[in-house]
Amino acid sequence: MATEGQQHxxxxxxxxxxxxFVLSTLSYMVDYMQYQGYLRWxxxxxxxxxxxxxxxxxxxxxxxERLAMVxxxxxxxxxxxxxxxxxxxxxxxxxxNREAFFSDWTNFFTPVSxxx
Amino acid sequence: xxxxxxxxxxxxxxxxxxxxxxAFKNVPWGKAMMWIFLLADTFIFSCFLVAYMAVRMSTTVDxxxxxxVFALNVFGVDVPLLLIAIMTFILxxxxxxMAMAVKFGYEKKKVPTFxxxxxxAVFGAMFVGxxxxxxxxxxxxxxxxPWSNPMGAPQFGAVFFMVTGFHGTHVSIGVIFLIITAVKVxxxxxxxxxxxxxxxxxxxxxxxxxxxxxxxxxDLVWVFIFAFxxxx
Numbered sequence: 001m002a003t004e005g006q007q008h009x010x011x012x013x014x015x016x017x018x019x020x021f022v023l024s025t026l027s028y029m030v031d032y033m034q035y036q037g038y039l040r041w042x043x044x045x046x047x048x049x050x051x052x053x054x055x056x057x058x059x060x061x062x063x064x065e066r067l068a069m070v071x072x073x074x075x076x077x078x079x080x081x082x083x084x085x086x087x088x089x090x091x092x093x094x095x096x097n098r099e100a101f102f103s104d105w106t107n108f109f110t111p112v113s114x115x116x
Numbered sequence: 117x118x119x120x121x122x123x124x125x126x127x128x129x130x131x132x133x134x135x136x137x138x139a140f141k142n143v144p145w146g147k148a149m150m151w152i153f154l155l156a157d158t159f160i161f162s163c164f165l166v167a168y169m170a171v172r173m174s175t176t177v178d179x180x181x182x183x184x185v186f187a188l189n190v191f192g193v194d195v196p197l198l199l200i201a202i203m204t205f206i207l208x209x210x211x212x213x214m215a216m217a218v219k220f221g222y223e224k225k226k227v228p229t230f231x232x233x234x235x236x237a238v239f240g241a242m243f244v245g246x247x248x249x250x251x252x253x254x255x256x257x258x259x260x261x262p263w264s265n266p267m268g269a270p271q272f273g274a275v276f277f278m279v280t281g282f283h284g285t286h287v288s289i290g291v292i293f294l295i296i297t298a299v300k301v302x303x304x305x306x307x308x309x310x311x312x313x314x315x316x317x318x319x320x321x322x323x324x325x326x327x328x329x330x331x332x333x334x335d336l337v338w339v340f341i342f343a344f345x346x347x348x
Contacts, residue, residue, distance in 0.1 A: 017212035048343035059215045059332045068132035080162045087166045091173030098176045
């Protein structure tokens with residue numbers, strides 16, 4: 001079994017480590033600055049994917065691996081996106097039911113109701 | 117088939133998968149197997165995090181604000197997520213020392229490899245200690261339980277303890293294996309090709325890289341937990 005081993009200069013590790021540091025600081029600032037809504041969520045996701053990408057690609061060496069192994073690992077992970085879609089539909093549905101029925105719904109049509 | 121003749125890129129992808137006997141060329145079998153284990157572990161953590169998403173989406177009671185729950189009071193000032201930020205930097209640093217340990221391992225330099233593995237283990241142990249402190253603070257001081265808490269949605273505790281508990285367990289197991297690997301490096305087991313404790317196979321420095329893959333995975337999971345649970 002031939003392996004070339006890791007022949008990377010040590011500076012590379014410090015660069016990536018520094019980048020991860022910076023991205024983590026930026027992630028933390030999103031909370032410290034109390035950004036809200038879509039800006040908050042998109043920044044959180046962006047920094048998260050950048051950090052994850054750096055760790056997988058460089059530290060876990062994927063950038064230098066043969067595509068057979070890269071795809072064998074990364075492609076099945078995409079199935080998780082399907083799970084996220086299905087479970088978000090589920091979550092919305094459960095929420096809607098709780099709002100509708102764990103309330104004073106038996107008196108929904110009663111004229112003298114405190115809600116209307 | 118000589119390794120030098122392997123096609124690269126997408127041609128290599130189809131050639132590898134359609135080839136005889138072994139699809140993962142040029143990698144030690146331990147590395148390929150560790151990757152497949154990590155893929156399975158990815159699905160397990162994804163199930164937990166997606167469940168967290170579903171639970172948080174469906175609660176009619178407000179979810180506790182992590183900025184406030186995980187704030188630390190230092191010198192009279194409430195700093196949000198301070199402990200979590202420190203834990204993140206510790207884990208990133210441990211990934212850095214691990215990557216360097218792999219590099220020196222392949223160069224067969226026992227002493228720096230040993231010390232870098234030890235440093236990684238120490239960082240990992242610090243992380244677990246801080247997580248244990250966080251758990252103690254939440255359970256004892258804040259009254260957080262898996263079934264209720266004074267701050268908001270009752271599922272918060274169950275999700276928090278489950279996700280961080282599984283992650284912390286993975287870190288702890290990693291620390292143990294890091295120490296074992298460090299000792300084997302120090303004793304020159306990988307130079308001599310001594311068989312391992314539970315196997316007849318020869319030890320070699322690729323094992324340091326395999327260990328590294330597991331450790332980077334632990335850091336990777338934390339990146340997602342940090343983003344989805346603490347920041348969101």
